[in-house]
Amino acid sequence: xxxxxxxxxxxxxxxxxxxxxxxxxxxxxxxxxxxxxxxxxxxxxxxxxxxxxxxxxxxxxxxxxxxxxxxxxxxxxxxxxxxxxxxxxxxxxxxxxxxxxxxxxxxxxxxxxxxxxxxxxxxxxxxxxxxxxxxxxxxxxxxxxxxxxxxxxxxxxxxxxxxxxxxxxxxxxxxxxxxxxxxxxxxxxxxxxxxxxxxxxxxxxxxxxxxxxxxxxxxxxxxxxxxxxxxxxxxxxxxxxxxxxxx
Amino acid sequence: xxxxxxxxxxxxxxxxxxxxxxxxxxxxxxxxxxxxxxxxxxxxxxxxxxxxxxxxxxxxxxxxxxxxxxxxxxxxxxxxxxxxxxxxxxxxxxxxxxxxxxxxxxxxxxxxxxxxxxxxxxxxxxxxxxxxxxxxxxxxxxxxxxxxxxxxxxxxxxxxxxxxxxxxxxxxxxxxxxxxxxxxxxxxxxxxxxxxxxxxxxxxxxxxxxxxxxxxxxxxxxxxxxxxxxxxxxxxxxxxxxxxxxxxxxxxxxxxxxxxxxxxxxxxxxxxxxxxxxxxxxxxxxxxxxxxxxxxxxxxxxxxxxxxxxxxxxxxxxxxxxxxxxxxxxxxxxxxxxxxxxxxxxxxxxxxxxxxxxxxxxxxxxxxxxxxxxxxxxxxxxxxxxxxxxxxxxxxxxxxxxxxxxxxxxxxxxxxxxxxxxxxxxxxxxxxxxxxxxxxxxxxxxxxxxxxxxxxxxxxxxxxxxxx
Numbered sequence: 072x073x074x075x076x077x078x079x080x081x082x083x084x085x086x087x088x089x090x091x092x093x094x095x096x097x098x099x100x101x102x103x104x105x106x107x108x109x110x111x112x113x114x115x116x117x118x119x120x121x122x123x124x125x126x127x128x129x130x131x132x133x134x135x136x137x138x139x140x141x142x143x144x145x146x147x148x149x150x151x152x153x154x155x156x157x158x159x160x161x162x163x164x165x166x167x168x169x170x171x172x173x174x175x176x177x178x179x180x181x182x183x184x185x186x187x188x189x190x191x192x193x194x195x196x197x198x199x200x201x202x203x204x205x206x207x208x209x210x211x212x213x214x215x216x217x218x219x220x221x222x223x224x225x226x227x228x229x230x231x232x233x234x235x236x237x238x239x240x241x242x243x244x245x246x247x248x249x250x251x252x253x254x255x256x257x258x259x260x261x262x263x264x265x266x267x268x269x270x271x272x273x274x275x276x277x278x279x280x281x282x283x284x285x286x287x288x289x290x291x292x293x294x295x296x297x298x299x300x301x302x303x304x305x306x307x308x309x310x311x312x313x314x315x316x317x318x
Numbered sequence: 319x320x321x322x323x324x325x326x327x328x329x330x331x332x333x334x335x336x337x338x339x340x341x342x343x344x345x346x347x348x349x350x351x352x353x354x355x356x357x358x359x360x361x362x363x364x365x366x367x368x369x370x371x372x373x374x375x376x377x378x379x380x381x382x383x384x385x386x387x388x389x390x391x392x393x394x395x396x397x398x399x400x401x402x403x404x405x406x407x408x409x410x411x412x413x414x415x416x417x418x419x420x421x422x423x424x425x426x427x428x429x430x431x432x433x434x435x436x437x438x439x440x441x442x443x444x445x446x447x448x449x450x451x452x453x454x455x456x457x458x459x460x461x462x463x464x465x466x467x468x469x470x471x472x473x474x475x476x477x478x479x480x481x482x483x484x485x486x487x488x489x490x491x492x493x494x495x496x497x498x499x500x501x502x503x504x505x506x507x508x509x510x511x512x513x514x515x516x517x518x519x520x521x522x523x524x525x526x527x528x529x530x531x532x533x534x535x536x537x538x539x540x541x542x543x544x545x546x547x548x549x550x551x552x553x554x555x556x557x558x559x560x561x562x563x564x565x566x567x568x569x570x571x572x573x574x575x576x577x578x579x580x581x582x583x584x585x586x587x588x589x590x591x592x593x594x595x596x597x598x599x600x601x602x603x604x605x606x607x608x609x610x611x612x613x614x615x616x617x618x619x620x621x622x623x624x625x626x627x628x629x630x631x632x633x634x635x636x637x638x639x640x641x642x643x644x645x646x647x648x649x650x651x652x653x654x655x656x657x658x659x660x661x662x663x664x665x666x667x668x669x670x671x672x673x674x675x676x677x678x679x680x681x682x683x684x685x686x687x688x689x690x691x692x693x694x695x696x697x698x699x700x701x702x703x704x705x706x707x708x709x710x711x712x713x714x715x716x717x718x719x720x721x722x723x724x725x726x727x728x729x730x731x732x733x734x735x736x737x738x739x740x741x742x743x744x745x746x747x748x749x750x751x752x753x754x755x756x757x758x759x760x761x762x763x764x765x766x767x768x769x770x771x772x773x774x775x776x777x778x779x780x781x782x783x784x785x786x
Contacts, residue, residue: 158497161611162455168500176500181459191503202506206499258507276498277505 094141095152101139102172107193109140110153113165120165123184127167130189137193171199175206195255197245201273204241210280210296211273213243215256217265221246224268229289236293274299377713380689387681388713392721394677395763398670399725399755400732405663406751407733409656414746427629429453429616430641448472448612451600453637454489457618458497461504462632467545467619468494472600474607476574479564484595485574487603487613490549545619546597554579555597558587572596575606671758674721675766678714682770686710686777694779703775710771711764718763722756729755 094110101108109127113120124142131140143150145159154160157168162181169178169192177199178192194202197213204211212227223244231240245252247263256263259271261282270287272280272295280299283292381388431447454470472487546555554574556566561584566572570581579598587593604611620629633642686693693706701709730747737745 158455158493161451162497163452163459175502177503179459179500181456191507194503202502205502206496208495208499273506275502276495277502277508279506 094143094150097141098170105172107138108170109167110170111140111142111165111167112145112159114145119182123165123167126184130186173199173203175199175203177202195252197243197252198255201243205273205275205277208275209241210239211241211243213271215261215269216244216246218248219246221268224270224285224287226287226289226292227270230292233289233293377716380713387685388717391678391681391717394670394674395718395721395759396725396728398667398674399722399759400729401670402663402667402755403726403729403751404732405659406748407730407745408737409660410748411737411745412656426645427618427620428643429633429637432639432641434641448614449640451611451613454616455497456636458494460636462629464620464629465618466621469545469617470600470613471615472603472613474603478572478574478596481564483560485603486595486597487600488597489600491545491547549599551599551602552579553582556581556584557593557595558585559593577606671762675762678717678763678766679769682710682714682767686770686774690777693774693777698779707771707775710774711767714763714767715760718760722759725755726752
């Protein structure tokens with residue numbers, strides 16, 4: 072009975088990895104069509120792998136219009152590019168990665184995963200843009216706008232011109248009027264019924280530096296970043312050294 | 319000549335005998351002459367010809383005349399003091415070394431394969447056993463509170479320019495940033511107050527800054543931080559000692575395990591085993607040594623000592639088949655060993671001092687018995703009992719003092735010779751041991767000589783000559 076179950080489980084996710092050629096191409100194709108891909112890495116077809124495969128399969132069946140999934144055996148030489156990209160031979164397996172269409176990794180779950188975690192890995196386009204920025208080691212400056220015509224706050228423009236942050240910022244603009252971004256507003260704790268823009272600043276890999284009103288100045292934003300010690304300018308380094316000295 | 323002294327001489331010669339109350343006197347010319355010759359020889363023997371009589375010269379002369387006795391006692395005292403000084407000096411240096419390691423390594427934790435015992439923090443990877451590298455990712459993905467940096471290592475023996483050394487694989491920060499960034503969404507959710515993932519330890523700075531600037535990319539910072547920000551797959555870092563002995567310079571290419579690695583930098587000297595190593599990217603070392611994704615040790619830098627203490631339990635739970643030790647554990651082990659050595663050194667010192675004391679006492683008793691005639695002559699010449707006992711005690715203190723000085727010299731020489739080889743620490747002098755050793759040597763010599771000195775002081779000059 073056990074062997075039969077294993078065989079069924081193996082066959083159930085075999086098409087994704089072996090029969091359909093090129094898992095890497097599959098991920099690329101899904102990205103081009105704006106779909107999220109769950110990439111599941113495994114070493115052997117053990118109980119944990121089967122449980123994880125069932126969880127992912129069941130989730131994808133629910134949101135199939137937006138997602139797809141592939142399974143990758145780390146020992147399969149044909150899968151080397153994908154294994155190398157996610158360094159999968161060096162992570163605890165089985166593990167599943169949520170990959171946004173822009174290439175951002177929106178979640179990584181090792182050994183077990185549930186429906187809620189997989190659902191949380193699906194982000195709105197602007198949210199995944201912000202995550203991509205953070206994953207490129209940049210500070211994400213998110214402008215939550217009431218509508219598409221609202222101008223970017225002057226403080227954000229000033230911050231972008233500040234030489235201390237040159238090349239370190241990644242600006243994201245999301246509009247409350249865009250229904251596809253409603254989830255982004257919810258997760259950022261910003262009421263979509265906005266009168267004026269709201270600015271959120273995040274440092275890599277995922278530190279919330281602060282939420283500011285539209286009237287915030289460039290200097291105030293810079294000060295908040297310095298206070299957080301996440302911008303790594305000379306001032307922050309001094310603060311860090313002083314803090315570690317006190318400890 | 320004072321009356322008392324004159325009478326003393328006659329008494330010693332046995333020619334004058336005052337019968338109390340009678341005042342009678344017995345004179346025997348032959349015996350007076352014989353005894354006068356004997357006394358003159360004794361005086362000459364004790365004082366030497368033409369040597370002015372002084373306490374110091376008397377003691378010195380006596381020691382030279384009977385060197386074997388004095389040397390035996392001196393040797394035992396010297397051995398006791400040298401054992402104490404040597405062991406204490408090595409312990410003091412070891413303690414200083416541990417304290418400096420504590421300061422340097424702060425809140426660090428080591429994750430080792432099960433069954434590995436740790437002797438040296440800096441050589442924690444030199445045991446030949448391994449852990450899967452996935453443990454590193456497991457720790458990262460667990461987002462444990464207080465983990466600031468991770469430093470896995472894999473060491474393999476190699477030859478560089480004919481010299482045997484260790485090639486150590488290290489993982490640059492950028493590798494961790496990439497994996498840490500996979501959890502951006504979780505971390506954002508946590509920071510916005512919706513989950514507990516990625517919480518920061520109270521009072522600590524939280525997750526490390528990922529934006530690279532010059533201070534982070536300086537390769538030389540590895541010597542102090544034990545972390546490099548970026549490391550090319552074909553780059554190598556060379557320890558100071560190895561670079562010096564093999565004349566390797568930055569920019570040069572070296573051949574290791576059939577691969578050509580470019581020297582990205584020569585590390586400043588640290589006084590640890592790192593000075594004799596070659597460091598390269600962990601994944602490159604795994605590839606060259608064909609080991610697969612394994613490591614020998616994972617160093618976890620906690621944000622503070624309090625956090626490091628709390629992390630041990632969580633790491634134990636996360637990695638049940640690994641051994642988790644904090645720097646505090648290592649220090650505790652070292653402190654226990656030091657305490658044991660310290661107690662042992664005092665026990666050895668005590669035993670040797672007891673033997674030394676007994677030996678001095680026996681030598682002094684024998685000495686007093688042998689020198690009865692000389693002592694009697696001295697007393698006949700007017701030496702008071704306190705002068706005689708001072709003479710004996712002075713000889714004893716000379717033995718104690720010289721023994722102590724010799725022991726101190728021997729002990730320090732042994733500590734400086736053995737310390738660096740046995741424990742790998744540069745030895746410094748333990749002033750406490752030197753002072754305790756000297757005082758104890760002197761005290762034991764004086765205490766052990768007191769009974770013979772007392773016996774000498776109570777000698778009767780008449781009986782001395784009669785015995786002679």
